[in-house]
Amino acid sequence: MATPRATDAIARERFRKARLEQHPHFVQAVFADARFACASLGRPVADPTPLRLAYEAIRLAIVSDAFIGLVLYRAKARLQALGIPLLPYVAHRLAIASAGVSIGNPVLVEAGIYLPHGQVVIDGMVNIGRGAAIRPWVTIGLMEGNLQGPMIGRNVRIGTGAKILGPVTLGDGAAIGANAVVMIDVPDGATAVGVPARVSK
Numbered sequence: 001m002a003t004p005r006a007t008d009a010i011a012r013e014r015f016r017k018a019r020l021e022q023h024p025h026f027v028q029a030v031f032a033d034a035r036f037a038c039a040s041l042g043r044p045v046a047d048p049t050p051l052r053l054a055y056e057a058i059r060l061a062i063v064s065d066a067f068i069g070l071v072l073y074r075a076k077a078r079l080q081a082l083g084i085p086l087l088p089y090v091a092h093r094l095a096i097a098s099a100g101v102s103i104g105n106p107v108l109v110e111a112g113i114y115l116p117h118g119q120v121v122i123d124g125m126v127n128i129g130r131g132a133a134i135r136p137w138v139t140i141g142l143m144e145g146n147l148q149g150p151m152i153g154r155n156v157r158i159g160t161g162a163k164i165l166g167p168v169t170l171g172d173g174a175a176i177g178a179n180a181v182v183m184i185d186v187p188d189g190a191t192a193v194g195v196p197a198r199v200s201k
Contacts, residue, residue, distance in 0.1 A: 030057050032111035035112065037114050040133060072094050073091070102123070115133075117135070120138050121140070125148050126141070127151045133158065140164045142165065148166075155172055156173065156174050164182045179195065
C-alpha cells in the first residue's frame with residue numbers, strides 16, 4: 001500500500017504531465033506569436049503561409065530583444081513535454097541571458113502573445129490567454145504561501161512595470177496601467193491603475 005507521501009508524489013507528477021500536455025505545439029505557438037507581434041507592430045501578415053510566418057519569426061528573433069526569449073520558452077515547454085532532460089534548463093537560462101525573459105515551468109501561455117521588450121518574470125500556476133501584450137519590467141507571480149498565480153484572460157494589456165500577484169483573474173480585454181500593483185480581480189474590459197490597483201471607472 002502506497003504511503004501518503006508516495007501518493008502525493010504520484011498525483012503531482014500526473015498533474016505536471018497533464019499541464020505540459022496543455023501547451024500549444026512549438027511551431028504553432030511560434031507562428032502565432034510572430035503573427036500577433038507583427039500585427040501589434042502595425043505590419044500585419046496579409047498572407048500567413050508557413051514560409052512567410054517562418055520568415056517573420058526569424059526576423060523578429062533578430063530585431064527584437066524579447067521574441068527570442070519567448071521562442072526559447074516555447075522550446076523549453078515542448079522539450080519538457082517530450083521528457084527530454086537538461087535541454088529545457090538550457091533553453092530557460094538562454095531566455096534569461098538573451099532577453100531577460102523568465103517564464104517558470106508551471107506557467108501555461110496560449111499561442112499568440114506579444115512581448116515588446118524583455119525583462120519579464122512570470123512564475124507559479126499562471127495561465128495567460130492569447131492576444132496578451134506584456135510590457136517590460138512586468139512581474140506576474142505568487143503571493144507568499146499560495147502556489148496559485150494569476151489567470152490572465154485573452155487580449156489583456158499589461159503596462160510597463162506592472163505587478164500582477166496572487167490568485168487573481170484579469171478578464172478578457174482588461175488593461176493594467178504602468179506600475180500598477182494588482183492584487184484584485186479585474187473584470188472583462190476594465191482598467192486597473194494605481195498602487196495598490198483599483199478598477200478605474
